[in-house]
Amino acid sequence: MKRRTVQILLALLVIIYRKTWFWWIFNHFAGRLVPASREFFQILSFLEFSVTFLAILYLLVYEGGRILELKWKWRYPVYLLLAYGVNHISGIVFSFLTPATSNQMSLNELVEMTGRQELLYLLLITCLLGPITEELVYRGVLMNTFLKDSPWYGDVLLSACVFGYVHVSDGITPLAFFTYASGGAIVAFLYRKTHSLYYPILLHIMINILAFWELWVLLFSGS
Structure with missing residues (x-):
């Protein structure tokens, strides 16, 4: 019982750290820097790595090394592609129903401030480090600690x-919340079906690369 209590408290600390303290520390060190500068992104990258490290350490302690193993069955890539397709279609539908969320507006502002030389930093954070961190926390830590393998999919x-x-706690609206929650449900369901963190991480990376595809083209166009 004591071990379980400690586990829950540590899981909550990791989740809360990613949501609140993470940004407090970032603002403290990056507040005096030029927004979207190289140093700005380097601090953000370091903090993302810190969350990733904490999440992996937590999972290794409470789930063992098997949590990081790549599980393979022929149907898992099919689940991945289906999840990507469903998310893409739902994203198109929601784009007509909801205005830009606070999270999206913040990203748009960051993109506008980012110069060509710093663009790679932004893309690596949003399309690689961010997805890895979020999946380790919101799928790995959260789903393996609370309501794990619930028969009524409570973990999902x-x-x-x-x-x-x-993603929408600032200026939250029902439609904005449902937009991100539905995407989170798709990724969480994929994790539930595969029991491997690599598939939701890959799905999240694919989703974000598509969302920032124009920036990737700009980065490598040479124009």
Whole structure:
């Protein structure tokens, strides 16, 4: 019982750190820097790595080395492609129903401030480090600690709700929340079906690369 209590407290600390203290520390060190500068992104990258390290350490302690193993069955890539397709279609639908969320507006502002030389830093954070960190926390830590393998998919629902909340907690609206929560549910369901973190991480990376595709083209166009 004591071990379980400690586990829950540590899981909550990791989740809360990613949502609140993470940004407090970032603002403290980056507040005096030029927004979207190289140093700005380097501090953000370091903090993302710190969350990744904490999440992996937590999972290794409470789930063992098997949590980081790549599980393979022929149907898993099919699940991945189906999840990507469903997310893409739902994204198109929601784009007509909801205005830009606070999270999206912040990203748009960051993109506008980012110069060509710093663009690679932005893309690596949003399309690689960010997805890895978020999947380790909101799928790995959260779903393996709370309602794990619930017969009524409570772990998927909880993960989706937390994921939706942390992305629209500023100026939250029902439609904005549901937009991110539905995406979180798709990724969480993929993790539930594969029991491997690599598939939701890959899905999240694919989703973000598509979202920033124009920036990738700009980066490598040479123009």
